[in-house]
Amino acid sequence: MSYKVILQDKYDLSPLVESINLRDSLEQIAYQGTVNLVVTPDMPPIEPGMAIRISGIPYGKKDYVPLLHPAVVWEVSTSNNGVKRMTLTLYDRTVYLDKSEDEYLFPAKQTATQRFKKYAADWELKIAVLPDTEKKLGRSVYRTQSIYASMFADLRETAKAGGKLYHPRMISSGLELYELGSNKDVYILEALTDTTQSRTLEGAATMVKVLATAASETGKEVPSKVLAIEKKDIEKYGQLQAIIQDDEVKSGAAARQLAKSKLRGIQETISLNAPDINTIRAGDTVMLGSMKLIVISISREMGNPGSMSLELGTYDDVKRRFYLE
Known part of the structure; x- marks a missing residue:
């Protein structure tokens, strides 16, 4: 097996490894690993909280690189x-x-970048790559919830404001705010097995209304103010209406942009198995024939060559599914 598992920067567990599985997904922040070992008398004690890393030789290369690092035994x-x-x-x-x-509690007019610096500092995480997300966010009050939930709320608001899509990642040099689809090496998927294509109108929206939250007048209930209405493909798919209530939309143009971004027709996802390319991560672009697709999730069984199971979607579908809901 062309992989190394190193505990506490000094114990090489690789000779004891029977299997390694890794899972990465846009639905979770942390890259997850499962390592099965044979226990020997001279094996060091292993406890939750210990530092560990997995390294491997990337597809087409000769030298080991960190794949899951820095990691912790959970x-x-x-x-x-x-x-x-x-x-x-x-x-x-x-x-x-x-x-x-x-x-x-964050004031208005901060960017997600500024807030990420605060999160990382509070949790003593070194920052590796932190691009300027540019879009100024509204005032945010995050009551007791996970740090990642607050982070992702910032990233969703950035996307809703017309910004790029980002996903946090841990790489060997620290925390990275990764722009989806920005990988330099775009792999063409070949030698595929068990390919499944799913197409559905579930979750489709051919008409979208953006509403301001209704305010009662002298105790009477009044209709919500309509800020924008956008339509598309009603004749093709029928009228499927979605309502967005968003007090942070400050202009008619912003409301129309938000409504347009919520319009969606057929949602398509592709699932497939292929020989493992061990550096592909969730959020990366891959090529399937002439289609450029985003990796939604990936599960890999590492070996030589190993195998991977991928769930793929278009950029627009990923944006609607994860960032605009």
Whole structure:
């Protein structure tokens, strides 16, 4: 197996490894690993909280690079059915942002970039790459919730304001705010097996109304003020209406932009299995034939060559599904 598992920067567990599985998804912040080991008498004690890393040789290269690093042992379980085995559950260190809660009150006109600096400083996470997200956000009051929930609320508001799509990642040099689809190496997926294509009108919207929150007058209920209405493909798919109530929309132009971004027809996702390319992450662009698609989730069984299962979607579908709901 062309992979290394190093505990606490000094113990090489690689000779004891039976299997390694990794999972990455836009639905979670932390890259997750599962390592199955054979337990030997000279094996170092392994406890939750210990530092660990997984390195491997990327597709087409010769040298090892960190794949899951910096990571932490989160769970340890052992079994014994004649041979003693151990299963380690690992996460990269963004898991602390997902498992920790706090309260934040942010003033208006900050960007997600400015807020990420605050999150990272509070949780003592080194920043590797932090682009300017540019869009100024409204005042935000985040009551007790996970740090990641607050982060993602900032990223969704950025997208709703017409900004780019970002997803936090932990890389070996620290926390990265990754722009979806910005990977330099765009792999063409070949030698595919078990390809499934799903197309549905579930969640479609051919008419979108943006409303201001209704304010009662002298105790009487009044209709909400309509800020914008946008329509598309009603003749093709029928009238499927969605309502957006958003007090942060300050202009008619912004309301129309938000309404247009919510219009959606057929949602298409593609699931497939292929030989593993171990550096592909959730949020990366890949090519499937002539289609440029975003990786929504990836599960890999590492080996030589190993295998990966991918869920893919178009950029627009990913934007609507994760950032505009």
